[in-house]
Amino acid sequence: MDLKPNPTAPVLADPVTISKSRLVVPSGLLPCSPPASVFSPNLLTAPRKKAGILDDVRASSWLDAMKSSSPRHKITMDYNHELVSADTDVAYHTWMVKYPSALTSFAQITNFAEGKRIALFLDYDGTLSPIVDNPDLAFMSIDMRAAVEKVAKYFPTAIISGRSRDKVYEFVGLTDLYYAGSHGMDIMGPVRQSSDDAPNCIISTDKQGKEVNLFQPARELLPTIEEVFNSLVKSTKEIKGAKVENNKFCVSVHYRNVDEKNWNTVAQCVHDVIRNYPCLRLSHGRKVLEARPVIDWDKGKAVTFLLESLGLSDCDDVLPIYVGDDRTDEDAFKVLREGNCGYGILVSSVPKESNAFFSLRDPQEVMEFLKSLVTWQKKKSAL
Numbered sequence: 001m002d003l004k005p006n007p008t009a010p011v012l013a014d015p016v017t018i019s020k021s022r023l024v025v026p027s028g029l030l031p032c033s034p035p036a037s038v039f040s041p042n043l044l045t046a047p048r049k050k051a052g053i054l055d056d057v058r059a060s061s062w063l064d065a066m067k068s069s070s071p072r073h074k075i076t077m078d079y080n081h082e083l084v085s086a087d088t089d090v091a092y093h094t095w096m097v098k099y100p101s102a103l104t105s106f107a108q109i110t111n112f113a114e115g116k117r118i119a120l121f122l123d124y125d126g127t128l129s130p131i132v133d134n135p136d137l138a139f140m141s142i143d144m145r146a147a148v149e150k151v152a153k154y155f156p157t158a159i160i161s162g163r164s165r166d167k168v169y170e171f172v173g174l175t176d177l178y179y180a181g182s183h184g185m186d187i188m189g190p191v192r193q194s195s196d197d198a199p200n201c202i203i204s205t206d207k208q209g210k211e212v213n214l215f216q217p218a219r220e221l222l223p224t225i226e227e228v229f230n231s232l233v234k235s236t237k238e239i240k241g242a243k244v245e246n247n248k249f250c251v252s253v254h255y256r257n258v259d260e261k262n263w264n265t266v267a268q269c270v271h272d273v274i275r276n277y278p279c280l281r282l283s284h285g286r287k288v289l290e291a292r293p294v295i296d297w298d299k300g301k302a303v304t305f306l307l308e309s310l311g312l313s314d315c316d317d318v319l320p321i322y323v324g325d326d327r328t329d330e331d332a333f334k335v336l337r338e339g340n341c342g343y344g345i346l347v348s349s350v351p352k353e354s355n356a357f358f359s360l361r362d363p364q365e366v367m368e369f370l371k372s373l374v375t376w377q378k379k380k381s382a383l
């Protein structure tokens, strides 16, 4: 799979993912379907398909994607590239013309927010916490936690992560926020006025005993995902550095610490397991392959869902801002861009094609941005 930017292709399209979902997602649930179908109860009716020769081709295309996303193989413009050189510094400044810094454009953002309520959506890894080798040690700093806590006092704030909801809650450790785990497939939010349009919602209680709404559109697949997790742990156990993470509604296979000469073994192991589960598809993040349910649900849908749940879906009164660094965050950027209703902010220290409007270099700048929002809101309230 070639991840190089192609001006004629949709931004960051993932051919493997797309072709697989086209095979199995009921037509009414395809991304272009009208919003009414978003909460269809039939999200999991994926027909069985046989594994075939195409699957081997797909396994090798995943290896290509893994290689092309490594710094030695690419110069600019892709999602897992993490080295910064003098050349890329020049490229970065050129790129920033298209994706200006949210800090230097702060006045523009807040001008647009005049008379509106800001709703804030934050990704976790690479946004609130720096990318580190061991996913279990991706802690956010004390300062960042304080900044998130403050900003959430002034603006409705949600964390939307690829991690399991419990895990990201453990990392963030703040109560006055909303949390969506598994790339938006596990949302704990406020009780909706009407759940007619969201049949996968159940009433539950949060850790403080407060009544909340739990939305888990792939709930039926939990045993399957557990099974896949166990198979992947088993099949990758001999690969030095490989790590399998159970994110509840998706399974992540990390290859950040695997010698590049063994990446093909990782790709093959993952592919060999996933090919037996047509209800799952593969996607690719920062040095990670992820198996996730074939349902028409992503971080973009999660943003729409949370805005509705919070009674904040009127674009005239609300300005949603989504801050994220990875490919799955693009779904949310796209929803905001296409709905012409909010701003996506891409966190990146290298140029990447994106549906975001603005950029921030790293979590440190994210923290500055959050603090600026608080200062701005405080000043406004004091007037």
Ligand SMILES: O=P(O)(O)OC[C@H]1O[C@H](O[C@H]2O[C@H](CO)[C@@H](O)[C@H](O)[C@H]2O)[C@H](O)[C@@H](O)[C@@H]1O
Pocket (backbone or CB within 6 Å): 123, 124, 125, 126, 127, 130, 131, 132, 133, 134, 135, 138, 160, 161, 162, 163, 245, 247, 252, 254, 256, 285, 286, 287, 288, 290, 326, 328
């Ligand atoms: O949506 P996010 O909150 O950004 O989560 C996406 C994935 O993040 C984690 O993996 C990434 O960060 C790790 C820690 O810095 C890094 O070691 C890994 O290489 C990155 O891919 C998390 O472990 C995954 O489960 C998430 O899906």
